[in-house]
Amino acid sequence: MGTFFINVTFPEAAMFRRSESESETMEREGEEEKKKEGSYRYWVREATSDAAPPPLPQKLTNNDVVAPNAPALGSLWNQAGTWEEKNLTKWATDRLKELLGSVGSLQFSSGKAEIFDVNRCVGDAFLVTVRNKKRVGYTYELSLKVQGEWSFEEDMKKVKGSLDIAEFSFGELDDLEVDVKLSDDKELSQQLKQRIRLDLKQFLEPVRLKLGQFEQDLKDR
Secondary structure: OOOOOOOOOOHHHHHHHHHHHHHHHHHHHHHHHHHHHHOOOOOOOOOOOOOOOOOOOOOOOOOOOOOOOOOOOOOHHHOOOOOEEEEOHHHHHHHHHHHHOOOOEEEOOOEEEEEEEEEEEEEEEEEEEEOOEEEEEEEEEEEEEEEEEEEEOOEEEEEEEEEEEEEEEOOOHHHOOOEEEEOOOOOOOHHHHHHHHHHHHHHHHHHHHHHHHHHHHHHOO
16 A cells, blocks of 8 residues: 655644744844944045145244233232232332432522422322223322522522422323422512512423323333
8 A cells, every 4th residue: 555645734834934934024124224224324535637635734934823812910819800909109109209309400590499308298009900901090299398599689599498289190290280388588578589489380390291200100010
């Protein structure tokens, strides 16, 4: 008796194989999608005859070097240059006395005189730094001792007095005025006293020049 084989296909098995095949296909598609997401594209430009040449390094000159920032004008604790005020009164008082003491003497038509002492030098001076900019200022009043001699009616009369300058401030030198005071001397006539006062007022201009030098020195501090 011969042997017979019967091929029986069950629907459930076919469905199983089809499901397995579909799963493998989906897995492959998922991997391909991941590869696409993680990849990137780039283009390489081929050099052509009309393309610009690549930049070449160049040596910097002194003109190309940027100058460093200006140093701060304030103190070490105030490098930002915000508000800072410095008292310069002692320096200013000493400097004023030095300058005014060097005015020297003046020669007049009938006499001569000199400033020999700074009797009064009262005030204050300051330097303010605001936003890294300097501003200076002062206020002073002065009294200068003078002495001299004048010829009057063939006699030489020695005279002492003072030049008083009322309170003045920075930038007010053009408005400066001097008040001449003479020591009491009964031998001096009113006419001679008037002449002496007019002569001594001539000290105003050299005094103004010295004060102008003082203002410049103060700004240069």
